[in-house]
Amino acid sequence: MIAIVCDYLINHPQDIFLSIGALIISYIIYFYISYFTRSDPLPGPLPLPIVGNLLAYPGDAGKWAQELHKKYGDIYEVYLGTARTVWLNRSDLVDKVMSSSHTNHFHHRTGENDGLDELDITSKGVFFNNIGKDLNYHRKIYEKTIMTPQFGKNILPVTQSLFKQLESFWKDYKCFEENREIDFSLWMQQFGFECTLKLVTHFHAPALINYYNSLNPKQKVTKIPEDSLSSIDTERFINCLKSNFDSWCFFLLIPKYLRRTLEIRTNNYLLREKDWLYSNVLNIIKLRKSQIENSSIDELRANQDLLTQFITMNTEKDISKGITDDFHSEPMSDGNIRQNLIETLSGGTVTVSSSLSFIIYFVAHHPEVLQKIHQELANVLGTNTDSEITFEDVNKLKYCDAVINEVGRLWPILPVNLRISSKPDTIDNHKFPTNQQFFINQQDIQLNPKDWNNPEEFNPSRFLSSNGTSKNALLIFGGGLRTCPGKNFAIIQMKILMALIYRKYDIELVDSTASIKYKYSLIRQCSEMMIKIKQRRNI
Numbered sequence: 001m002i003a004i005v006c007d008y009l010i011n012h013p014q015d016i017f018l019s020i021g022a023l024i025i026s027y028i029i030y031f032y033i034s035y036f037t038r039s040d041p042l043p044g045p046l047p048l049p050i051v052g053n054l055l056a057y058p059g060d061a062g063k064w065a066q067e068l069h070k071k072y073g074d075i076y077e078v079y080l081g082t083a084r085t086v087w088l089n090r091s092d093l094v095d096k097v098m099s100s101s102h103t104n105h106f107h108h109r110t111g112e113n114d115g116l117d118e119l120d121i122t123s124k125g126v127f128f129n130n131i132g133k134d135l136n137y138h139r140k141i142y143e144k145t146i147m148t149p150q151f152g153k154n155i156l157p158v159t160q161s162l163f164k165q166l167e168s169f170w171k172d173y174k175c176f177e178e179n180r181e182i183d184f185s186l187w188m189q190q191f192g193f194e195c196t197l198k199l200v201t202h203f204h205a206p207a208l209i210n211y212y213n214s215l216n217p218k219q220k221v222t223k224i225p226e227d228s229l230s231s232i233d234t235e236r237f238i239n240c241l242k243s244n245f246d247s248w249c250f251f252l253l254i255p256k257y258l259r260r261t262l263e264i265r266t267n268n269y270l271l272r273e274k275d276w277l278y279s280n281v282l283n284i285i286k287l288r289k290s291q292i293e294n295s296s297i298d299e300l301r302a303n304q305d306l307l308t309q310f311i312t313m314n315t316e317k318d319i320s321k322g323i324t325d326d327f328h329s330e331p332m333s334d335g336n337i338r339q340n341l342i343e344t345l346s347g348g349t350v351t352v353s354s355s356l357s358f359i360i361y362f363v364a365h366h367p368e369v370l371q372k373i374h375q376e377l378a379n380v381l382g383t384n385t386d387s388e389i390t391f392e393d394v395n396k397l398k399y400c401d402a403v404i405n406e407v408g409r410l411w412p413i414l415p416v417n418l419r420i421s422s423k424p425d426t427i428d429n430h431k432f433p434t435n436q437q438f439f440i441n442q443q444d445i446q447l448n449p450k451d452w453n454n455p456e457e458f459n460p461s462r463f464l465s466s467n468g469t470s471k472n473a474l475l476i477f478g479g480g481l482r483t484c485p486g487k488n489f490a491i492i493q494m495k496i497l498m499a500l501i502y503r504k505y506d507i508e509l510v511d512s513t514a515s516i517k518y519k520y521s522l523i524r525q526c527s528e529m530m531i532k533i534k535q536r537r538n539i
């Protein structure tokens with residue numbers, strides 16, 4: 001039969017085009033018949049064959065979710081390529097997907113995805129790890145390490161001592177004397193990276209020194225502390241942590257055929273950055289492994305950190321105080337350590353620095369809020385602007401907590417979150433099959449008048465009333481089983497930094513009429529926050 005058709009087409013070449021045309025038209029008819037007769041349809045934009053609604057994607061899932069929400073209501077569907085995704089836009093609609101129950105079957109973020117496989121992250125680390133037993137094990141390790149009060153206490157000395165160095169650089173760079181404009185977000189990225197690396201690995205990378213030297217090449221700091229990973233290219237490292245979010249977003253959403261044809265340059269650039277990052281993180285792991293070989297278990301116990309815990313787990317030098325489960329009796333693979341370390345460093349470097357920059361922006365636009373921050377700092381810390389801040393002090397900074405919440409409510413780092421079902425289920429009387437991909441519009445949920453009075457208003461004091469917030473109405477750190485394990489770390493660090501900055505310095509935005517400069521890449525990364533900083537006069 002095929003031979004007859006081929007024979008015919010060879011003798012009638014003009015019919016080849018007709019046949020291709022007929023095939024395409026048949027596919028389009030088939031596609032739209034399937035689409036219009038699908039079971040349990042939801043409102044949503046009309047998809048095109050093959051690309052679905054991807055051509056309408058504006059490059060920012062947060063913005064897209066808001067536009068679609070206005071048009072199609074609280075629950076709608078969008079086709080990403082050929083995959084149907086369901087978007088949820090109200091706190092009560094996400095009850096099931098954000099549940100903390102261990103019987104919850106919305107445990108994972110995504111299903112099979114060749115792009116994320118190519119990045120080697122669907123069986124490693126936490127964020128996109130689809131191997132349930134490994135994911136739970138890694139989260140358990142976080143619970144016993146970075147989520148403990150002891151870790152919270154360790155953040156204080158490291159942050160305060162690094163802040164002293166930051167202040168000396170600001171002073172040497174004449175930030176306080178001249179009308180010098182600085183990019184606060186870049187300074188905070190160096191700070192966050194150096195601080196997090198120190199806290200989770202005990203290694204010291206001189207990111208602040210390197211950044212200062214790049215700004216001030218004529219008066220370079222040449223004395224690098226002895227315990228530093230001095231050969232590490234901190235600027236590239238931080239850039240790779242940032243572009244790693246671009247990779248997650250790009251490889252998650254863009255189908256292989258588009259990545260490898262139309263977007264080949266982006267594809268190759270991101271893969272190069274990923275390779276550099278992975279190999280440099282693996283070098284850190286190798287270095288620590290060699291130090292561990294030459295250390296006694298008592299020395300390791302005295303100097304506990306997340307990386308040492310990862311490496312020694314299930315070895316004869318295990319310092320993990322019994323973080324075990326029924327599935328893991330072997331040491332953790334280098335690939336898993338690499339991915340966990342990258343996710344932790346990204347949280348401490350990119351998300352914390354962006355969140356703080358957004359706080360600076362909102363507070364600069366609301367002098368009445370700044371006044372209340374000053375009042376709280378004076379009440380809790382007194383008037384000595386160089387005094388040591390204690391863990392008890394940090395716990396008393398309730399208004400600073402409220403500011404962090406309010407900025408995160410109006411301007412969340414992760415505007416749209418993801419979950420996938422592992423069993424059929426019903427939401428809002430709609431039936432969904434196994435492997436249904438859900439997108440959670442966290443941004444709009446946090447702006448819903450059903451849960452918030454005057455939702456568009458910037459009013460941190462709303463968090464000080466005893467009424468509390470409705471369930472799942474505040475998702476700054478996500479929710480349920482996959483809630484952010486770095487939440488306490490981030491909040492403590494942001495509060496200390498708010499206290500250190502606002503008790504001593506006045507901050508002015510260089511352009512107070514400009515909107516926030518950010519880039520969307522799964523999360524919102526602050527791309528620039530130009531400020532002028534001065535010593536406070538009226539304390």
Ligand code: HEM
Nearest residue numbers: 127344347348351355413414477478479482483484486490
């Ligand atoms: C202001 C700073 C931060 C914000 C706003 C933030 C926000 C988030 C959000 C919304 C999620 C998704 C949670 C969910 O799906 O329910 C998440 C996940 C995660 N965050 Fe954070 N985060 C911050 C800082 C950090 C820090 C400092 C770390 C590490 C030290 C960290 C590590 C992680 C990890 C490992 C995950 C993946 C958890 C999982 O998939 O189970 N984050 N974060």
